[in-house]
Amino acid sequence: MIDSRKWARLRTVPTDTDFERMLREADLRVTRPRLAVLTAVHRYPHADTDSIIGAVRADFGEVSHQAVYDVLRALSTAGLVRRIEPAGSAARYEARVGDNHHHVVCRSCGIIADVDCAVGDTPCLTASDDRGFTIDEAEVVYWGLCPECVAAPPRATAAGG
Amino acid sequence: MIDSRKWARLRTVPTDTDFERMLREADLRVTRPRLAVLTAVHRYPHADTDSIIGAVRADFGEVSHQAVYDVLRALSTAGLVRRIEPAGSAARYEARVGDNHHHVVCRSCGIIADVDCAVGDTPCLTASDDRGFTIDEAEVVYWGLCPECVAAPPRATAAGG
DNA sequence: CCATTTTCTTGAATCAATCAAGTCCTGGCC
């Protein structure tokens, strides 16, 4: 299911040592499950919790689903990963943090892609009327169809990614 | 819990007959549960399913939760109501449809307010790079704190509305 | 008023996520 060798050939990515350092710098204890989850999120951007559990178990061994949930929460809180929840989908996670990028979601197959914001670093923060709210983030989700689904709509609705 | 008389004094809103006409025009059969749900969504914008069930039962009588779920789906599909799902919240519904407005969500109490888009009728539809997707909608959610929560953060986290 | 088709009721099931209690392990200390 996962060919990490092939993947390693294709991209330059954080090593296990990098992940360890990231955890330490975030004041998080370094554990195998955490390294495995961090690796999985980097390897499979926008994966949902279940896929991450699968990936973690594939290249590390049995880990409880609860541990993965705990780790994902810890990493999100620490800012090492970002949690996204497109309507109609379970929570998904990505390792690209710190910039304010947005997402395109395919209505048909559910696949998600990143989109840089055109308006600068903290974009869109200007609502026409903020209703008195103190706004700190503008989240943008573009909905449509991915190239594959435009060409040939798949069997079922939503999912996968 | 619901003072419809007071509410009626304050706003001019669709009457029961209007709702009936809306349903017929959408090729939906006119039933008491549907009228009740449609009324509730108009009366309580951004309410979640559970609140809608409560409102429907309060001014109509016992209705199964399943019926409300079914009706909300039918109304959403027909475009008579719009379903929104802010991260961390259950599905919510609003009757303001047809325009592309956005939402501000309070991180503390969960309350939602409408925000008109500054950029025109079909705003934000221009992603910096659409990744080959065919985009048909841009959904914007502003996150922050509502005026009340800025002044005095409430007891618990998230919810209400 | 009847037939057809849709909608509603009842009750169970699913899925994602969380809670809780106990065991295990990491990191700091001697």
Place this chain on the structure above:
DNA sequence: GGCCAGGACTTGATTGATTCAAGAAAATGG
């Protein structure tokens, strides 16, 4: 290098929102 305390992981149950399924009831067209 071993010990301790608090944090992290395992196991198992539970919640909450939503959906599935089968039959009863009601709405529309004739």
